Amino acid sequence: MIPSSLQHRSICRHARTLWLLVLVVSFPGVLHAGSHAPEISASPDLARAGYFHLRWALNDVDVDHYTVEEAADPDFTDPAVLYEGADRATVISGRSDGTFHFRVRASLADGSESGWSDTQTVEVAHHPLAQAIGLFILGGLVFLATTGLIVAGTSAGRRAAGGA
Amino acid sequence: MRVQETAVLDPGLAWLLIGIFTLIYVGFGIWFGRRDKELDQFVLAGRKVGLAVGTATAMATWVTSNTTMMAPQLAYQIGIWGMIGYAFGSVGLLLFAPLAKRIRTLMPYGYTSGDFVRLRYGNLGWRVFLAISVFYSFGWLVSLGMAGGVLIHALSGIPYWQGMTVILAACVSYTLIGGFRAVIGTDFIQSILILIGLVVLAWLVIGGVGFDEIHVSLELERPELLNLLMPAAIMFLFNNLLFGMGEIFHSNVWWTRAYSFREGVGMWAYLLAGIFWLPIPIVAGFVALAAPSLGVNIPAADMVGPIVASELLGLTGAIIVLVMVFAALASSLDSLLAATAMLVVRDIYHRHFRPQSSAQHLRTATKVTILLLGVITWLLCLPRITTLAELLHFTGAFVASTIWPIAAGLYWRRTNRLGATAAMALGSAAGITAYFQIGFYVAALVGAAVSMVIVLVTTWLRPQDFDWEHLREPPPDDH
Numbered sequence: 001m002i003p004s005s006l007q008h009r010s011i012c013r014h015a016r017t018l019w020l021l022v023l024v025v026s027f028p029g030v031l032h033a034g035s036h037a038p039e040i041s042a043s044p045d046l047a048r049a050g051y052f053h054l055r056w057a058l059n060d061v062d063v064d065h066y067t068v069e070e071a072a073d074p075d076f077t078d079p080a081v082l083y084e085g086a087d088r089a090t091v092i093s094g095r096s097d098g099t100f101h102f103r104v105r106a107s108l109a110d111g112s113e114s115g116w117s118d119t120q121t122v123e124v125a126h127h128p129l130a131q132a133i134g135l136f137i138l139g140g141l142v143f144l145a146t147t148g149l150i151v152a153g154t155s156a157g158r159r160a161a162g163g164a
Numbered sequence: 165m166r167v168q169e170t171a172v173l174d175p176g177l178a179w180l181l182i183g184i185f186t187l188i189y190v191g192f193g194i195w196f197g198r199r200d201k202e203l204d205q206f207v208l209a210g211r212k213v214g215l216a217v218g219t220a221t222a223m224a225t226w227v228t229s230n231t232t233m234m235a236p237q238l239a240y241q242i243g244i245w246g247m248i249g250y251a252f253g254s255v256g257l258l259l260f261a262p263l264a265k266r267i268r269t270l271m272p273y274g275y276t277s278g279d280f281v282r283l284r285y286g287n288l289g290w291r292v293f294l295a296i297s298v299f300y301s302f303g304w305l306v307s308l309g310m311a312g313g314v315l316i317h318a319l320s321g322i323p324y325w326q327g328m329t330v331i332l333a334a335c336v337s338y339t340l341i342g343g344f345r346a347v348i349g350t351d352f353i354q355s356i357l358i359l360i361g362l363v364v365l366a367w368l369v370i371g372g373v374g375f376d377e378i379h380v381s382l383e384l385e386r387p388e389l390l391n392l393l394m395p396a397a398i399m400f401l402f403n404n405l406l407f408g409m410g411e412i413f414h415s416n417v418w419w420t421r422a423y424s425f426r427e428g429v430g431m432w433a434y435l436l437a438g439i440f441w442l443p444i445p446i447v448a449g450f451v452a453l454a455a456p457s458l459g460v461n462i463p464a465a466d467m468v469g470p471i472v473a474s475e476l477l478g479l480t481g482a483i484i485v486l487v488m489v490f491a492a493l494a495s496s497l498d499s500l501l502a503a504t505a506m507l508v509v510r511d512i513y514h515r516h517f518r519p520q521s522s523a524q525h526l527r528t529a530t531k532v533t534i535l536l537l538g539v540i541t542w543l544l545c546l547p548r549i550t551t552l553a554e555l556l557h558f559t560g561a562f563v564a565s566t567i568w569p570i571a572a573g574l575y576w577r578r579t580n581r582l583g584a585t586a587a588m589a590l591g592s593a594a595g596i597t598a599y600f601q602i603g604f605y606v607a608a609l610v611g612a613a614v615s616m617v618i619v620l621v622t623t624w625l626r627p628q629d630f631d632w633e634h635l636r637e638p639p640p641d642d643h
Contacts, residue, residue, distance in 0.1 A: 049396035050388040051241045089463040093241050094386025132395035139402020139609045142616055153575025154262040
């Protein structure tokens, strides 16, 4: 037989659990710290010119600042802080070929911290140099031909005007 | 989406500055346009623009959001070649100088670039050209409106749509009131503001950070920005040069100036404007390279110029940038509004729907069109769909495909209408394919190359014998 005081405590515990459940279902925002993580995305995730745009956000809660980390491996064994502040995006440029991993965490206004976001991976793979030089030469030829057309046309116009 | 949380300028101060300069520009609009009652005066300033004002209007119009905000963006994204490649945009002005002289000689009564294409290549080529030109004009108008919103948001935190709305409204107002004379008059004042602002800014940046610190920081954090063999940057060099040439050769903005300059002025005005413009993107782009050494976050690439300036120079920098970029934006927006309205009225409304319209009726139609263009641009700017560079370079494929049809059409009798039309259509298609397959930094290059080959081959295979006198079409009746 369970003593009445224990029975009372058990009922109170269940009532509290039920109340918390009702609260969480009714107001999901109360369950934030630790379990609610920001979302992060990259555009493009295959960067052919060495630059890309990272965006992140944690909605429905009051965020004080974000911490964005970068690592060379997806497990973040040796992460480096890329950005710390209230902005929700950054442009990364001038990267050489390689694979880069990013994640973000929010520090909330009440002092608690969110969990880490999923990892966003970006691959930087520059265009082949031969292709670039080929197009550079093509551009040069179009430019020289256009200049030649204009210079020759102007000279011919002058000669014609002089002759007239 | 709002992505930046920090701003240097107090929103109240930003509104005050915007208000003051809006009043100044609208006031000049009323003053300059007070006597322009006839069509030629309203749309071409009576065809009597002199060298000093001509040079200033060409330079100020070419200094735009593209230069003051996109040059830093491209320097930040693709490095040294980004800003030098941007400076190659001056080649378009330099090469248009002899073209301007030729246009004035061949078409003393011309109004638009569309007039030339219609008379030279017939209706089909003209309509393809109009589609390209109107599409480009909207691309440029939207990029300018967006730049206004981005700038004001970056500096003061004022919501993007509010800043964009005010800048558009200011430019529409004085263009509407004062016509082309107001456009070139304000351009003169705006070009002086831009030059002073840039010189002060560059001086303060070099003094505040220093070359060595910028170089070391880039080498450590963003090495590819210093790499002279960065593939995307190499491709961008001639792409940007050809894009600039395509913009200038085809756009009515530059043709109206060629028609409006006094005889003998056009060539020198464009040459001088090209020389004065050359260093501006390099100075503007250099500002962006200081960002890594300052440790400042750049939430969107097109915000890098204003953010670095205000971060480094605080309130003074923010005010200089606001005044300077507002001037740059306004000087281009007004020109583009006036020239596009003229193209729409003259080539679409008048030629297609109301061929019997009097000059007075066309003047009123031009005013209504300026207003409509402002409203449509505002609607297109509201959803900030892309960055400035991506938006503008998308139009690069189209405009670069007009370089050869225009240049060959002005100098060669033998270039035929079918070849020119095919060159514009197929060049655009090839450029757009390259845009999606490779990147924005090759769209204009591929478009121009394909167009050139088509013009050369068709001129050689089916030569025409065009009579230049055919271009001397009389102006519309002035009653």
